[in-house]
Amino acid sequence: MAEKKVFARKATGLVREIGMLTAVIIAMANVVGLGWQKRVFQATGWTPIGESKFFLGIHPVVMAFFLAGLVILISLYCFSMLSAAMPRSGGGYIFITRILHPAVGFVATWFQFFAVAVSYGLIAVAVMEAVMIFGELAGITQLGVWATPQGLWIFGTLVVIVFSGIALFGVKMTGYLLQVIFWIPAAILVAVYILFLTASPTTMEAGVQHLWGHSAAEYTQAALTQGMGDIAAGNTYWGAVFSAIVAAYWAYIGYAAASFVAGEVKEAHKTLPRAMFASGLAIIFLYITISTLMARAAMMVGRVGDFSLMSAMGFLNYGGGSFAEAGLPKIGGWMPMVAAMQAAGVGMTWLLPCIVFFAALWVANDIPPFILTTSRMIFAMAFDRLLPPKLADVNERWHSPWNAIIFTSVITIVFGCTAESGVLGAIWPGSFLARATSALAIGVTDLWDVLFFGIVSIAAMLFPIMKPDIFERSPFRLSRTWTIVLGALAVLGNAFAFYVVSKAMNFFRDPMALLVSGLVLVSGIVIYWYYSNEARRTGVELTTIFTEIPPD
Numbered sequence: 001m002a003e004k005k006v007f008a009r010k011a012t013g014l015v016r017e018i019g020m021l022t023a024v025i026i027a028m029a030n031v032v033g034l035g036w037q038k039r040v041f042q043a044t045g046w047t048p049i050g051e052s053k054f055f056l057g058i059h060p061v062v063m064a065f066f067l068a069g070l071v072i073l074i075s076l077y078c079f080s081m082l083s084a085a086m087p088r089s090g091g092g093y094i095f096i097t098r099i100l101h102p103a104v105g106f107v108a109t110w111f112q113f114f115a116v117a118v119s120y121g122l123i124a125v126a127v128m129e130a131v132m133i134f135g136e137l138a139g140i141t142q143l144g145v146w147a148t149p150q151g152l153w154i155f156g157t158l159v160v161i162v163f164s165g166i167a168l169f170g171v172k173m174t175g176y177l178l179q180v181i182f183w184i185p186a187a188i189l190v191a192v193y194i195l196f197l198t199a200s201p202t203t204m205e206a207g208v209q210h211l212w213g214h215s216a217a218e219y220t221q222a223a224l225t226q227g228m229g230d231i232a233a234g235n236t237y238w239g240a241v242f243s244a245i246v247a248a249y250w251a252y253i254g255y256a257a258a259s260f261v262a263g264e265v266k267e268a269h270k271t272l273p274r275a276m277f278a279s280g281l282a283i284i285f286l287y288i289t290i291s292t293l294m295a296r297a298a299m300m301v302g303r304v305g306d307f308s309l310m311s312a313m314g315f316l317n318y319g320g321g322s323f324a325e326a327g328l329p330k331i332g333g334w335m336p337m338v339a340a341m342q343a344a345g346v347g348m349t350w351l352l353p354c355i356v357f358f359a360a361l362w363v364a365n366d367i368p369p370f371i372l373t374t375s376r377m378i379f380a381m382a383f384d385r386l387l388p389p390k391l392a393d394v395n396e397r398w399h400s401p402w403n404a405i406i407f408t409s410v411i412t413i414v415f416g417c418t419a420e421s422g423v424l425g426a427i428w429p430g431s432f433l434a435r436a437t438s439a440l441a442i443g444v445t446d447l448w449d450v451l452f453f454g455i456v457s458i459a460a461m462l463f464p465i466m467k468p469d470i471f472e473r474s475p476f477r478l479s480r481t482w483t484i485v486l487g488a489l490a491v492l493g494n495a496f497a498f499y500v501v502s503k504a505m506n507f508f509r510d511p512m513a514l515l516v517s518g519l520v521l522v523s524g525i526v527i528y529w530y531y532s533n534e535a536r537r538t539g540v541e542l543t544t545i546f547t548e549i550p551p552d
Contacts, residue, residue, distance in 0.1 A: 065284070085474035
């Protein structure tokens with residue numbers, strides 16, 4: 001009898017060059033980007049509440065970070081346990097296809113690929129937007145054509161080309177780049193912690209007046225005049241926490257990034273669980289502590305009744321308020337703005353350009369992990385012959401999946417950069433295509449993320465039952481019972497997140513969001529159907545492939 005070929009290649013061609021530190025940074029950089037810098041103000045604007053109502057003095061967003069963090073830790077166990085058992089590049093795609101069903105794994109990963117690829121484009125453009133938002137602090141006020149939708153699209157495209165070009169030279173080179181653009185903002189973060197710890201009512205008030213020429217109380221009074229107090233009267237603390245869960249979950253997305261490059265991590269069965277839990281705990285600690293200190297600093301000034309500048313910044317930026325109506329210069333609802341107040345208040349204006357770097361580089365360091373995760377998803381699916389096999393080709397010198405990286409970059413530019421820049425709306429205002437905005441992209445991609453993580457959680461829950469032999473050999477796991485229980489909790493947590501996010505974005509009543517999601521779903525099903533049938537015609541044993549873990 002002829003021997004059946006499980007894989008066309010005996011090895012993937014990828015090499016294990018990622019160490020513990022780089023694996024930790026991949027996850028942290030993927031998660032800690034632009035959004036976390038505004039989440040406290042954003043959620044405060046959505047659901048303002050009198051500050052004396054805070055449970056144990058804990059800001060509702062901080063409580064939301066804590067509660068969402070518990071769900072993240074449970075999900076991290078699922079990803080860590082599965083990555084240790086099946087340490088191959090592709091992450092959740094490998095887990096779902098081998099445990100549940102190849103069709104489910106392909107379609108779920110197809111959604112996740114677009115979620116991350118589009119986010120890659122959003123972030124590429126957002127690097128310039130961060131300069132636009134915070135540049136005034138450093139005297140950068142004239143950006144010319146770069147501040148237009150067309151200029152933003154060109155800038156984002158150039159960023160994608162440069163970063164993807166570096167990624168072609170392998171994970172080691174990408175890791176070097178990541179280290180550089182991670183440690184610079186991380187060092188400035190230490191200075192931001194110090195600024196918040198040393199804040200006082202006197203210095204914060206001096207900073208507000210120095211930068212914007214008005215007292216903090218004027219902003220709080222303006223927000224109250226525009227109805228902040230009336231809205232807050234109808235809100236409860238736990239209602240505000242529930243609303244903030246959406247913002248908190250958004251800020252955590254990407255926590256499992258290292259699992260997608262498991263096939264390139266040294267001693268992955270040991271390194272990945274440690275790296276994923278270390279990064280997860282570090283991110284939760286960062287979000288809770290920095291948000292607490294920032295809220296404390298902003299609540300020191302502008303006190304009018306039960307509100308402060310903290311609440312006013314949230315309401316005027318993200319609630320129903322308006323700086324223009326109040327006749328006041330805008331103070332953006334962002335963490336660096338509060339740090340800038342304290343820096344200016346103590347006479348450290350030389351630190352303001354560093355705060356701009358802080359904001360922009362925390363955005364830019366998202367990009368290398370995005371390149372790695374998206375390209376490895378495409379690589380893994382192509383390696384299984386569910387996409388054109390050429391997408392699984394690996395450069396022999398650099399051990400990098402060039403075609404997968406190039407394919408990802410094209411998708412990123414066409415969809416992500418286009419949505420974030422708003423270029424279609426500028427070219428065809430009022431058209432159907434003009435609805436392809438960053439708001440739509442952020443909403444649907446977050447929902448696709450939750451969907452993917454929820455299905456991985458189902459795979460983790462069923463892992464001891466469906467693949468008991470692999471489970472028993474896994475070097476990192478709890479007992480069979482505890483794995484099933486934690487997997488079930490992760491499923492429930494992600495189901496709750498799906499409900500909250502879909503409700504917040506009004507997904508099921510948004511024709512554009514439904515259309516875009518439907519197109520991704522249908523295209524995924526059609527592609528899977530085509531290549532699975534192609535395999536049958538050519539005699540490739542796909543059924544056997546999906547009972548095995550891919551080779552090294």
